[in-house]
Amino acid sequence: DAKTTQPPSMDCAEGRAANLPCNHSTISGNEYVYWYRQIHSQGPQYIIHGLKNNETNEMASLIITEDRKSSTLILPHATLRDTAVYYCIVRVQAGGTSYGKLTFGQGTILTVHP
Amino acid sequence: EAQVTQNPRYLITVTGKKLTVTCSQNMNHEYMSWYRQDPGLGLRQIYYSMNVEVTDKGDVPEGYKVSRKEKRNFPLILESPSPNQTSLYFCASSLGGGGNQPQHFGDGTRLSIL
Numbered sequence: 001d002a003k004t005t006q007p008p009s010m011d012c013a014e015g016r017a018a019n020l021p022c023n024h025s026t027i028s029g030n031e032y033v034y035w036y037r038q039i040h041s042q043g044p045q046y047i048i049h050g051l052k053n054n055e056t057n058e059m060a061s062l063i064i065t066e067d068r069k070s071s072t073l074i075l076p077h078a079t080l081r082d083t084a085v086y087y088c089i090v091r092v093q094a095g096g097t098s099y100g101k102l103t104f105g106q107g108t109i110l111t112v113h114p
Numbered sequence: 115e116a117q118v119t120q121n122p123r124y125l126i127t128v129t130g131k132k133l134t135v136t137c138s139q140n141m142n143h144e145y146m147s148w149y150r151q152d153p154g155l156g157l158r159q160i161y162y163s164m165n166v167e168v169t170d171k172g173d174v175p176e177g178y179k180v181s182r183k184e185k186r187n188f189p190l191i192l193e194s195p196s197p198n199q200t201s202l203y204f205c206a207s208s209l210g211g212g213g214n215q216p217q218h219f220g221d222g223t224r225l226s227i228l
Contacts, residue, residue: 030213031213032213032214034216041151041202041222041224042221042222043118043204043206043219043220043221043222044157044204044206044219045219046216046217046218046219049214049216051214091213092213100145100147100162100164100208100210100211100212100215100217101147101159101162101172101173102149102157102159102206102217104156104157105156106156
């Protein structure tokens with residue numbers, strides 16, 4: 001699976017949009033971009049994923065550049081409860097020894113402050 | 115409510131005393147997986163299962179066993195626990211193992227082996 005690069009930490013004011021970047025310059029055409037977050041030591045929480053097109057759900061939006069080498073997770077109105085470690089993961093479509101595996105990096109620590 | 119349930123949530127035990135961590139999901143998912151999380155090492159996959167009676171090793175399978183006799187359950191077995199297995203463990207499941215199938219995680223089991 002392609003490697004990802006994220007800033008180690010970011011701050012955001014409560015009520016503002018949080019934009020978390022991720023670089024995945026070696027991504028292949030059949031690899032999805034996933035975002036998870038982990039609050040304290042709770043189980044990682046699925047946020048959103050996409051292949052080529054931008055995606056939006058009730059939690060967030062995912063913007064993927066046209067060349068697919070980078071993406072941005074957008075939390076439109078951050079709250080204090082969004083303080084967490086956010087992981088950007090590139091995941092192969094299927095097959096091989098990576099079947100189903102999620103490879104978590106160090107992620108971005110997002111701190112939302114009042 | 116759709117969920118992945120792990121038990122116990124916390125366990126302190128001694129070296130060599132066999133233990134089992136249970137994982138159950140109510141979403142009729144085919145794919146299930148175990149991860150361990152250690153400081154500085156992120157989440158690493160231990161074992162996974164693509165369906166009933168089909169299991170395979172992940173990145174760090176040594177010292178662990180699994181079984182998948184029913185679709186909903188995927189227990190993690192430590193036959194002879196050792197202190198280096200002290201860790202935070204997560205079970206995850208998804209509809210399938212393909213890249214377009216988000217994995218959903220349990221709340222975690224914190225094991226301390228003395």
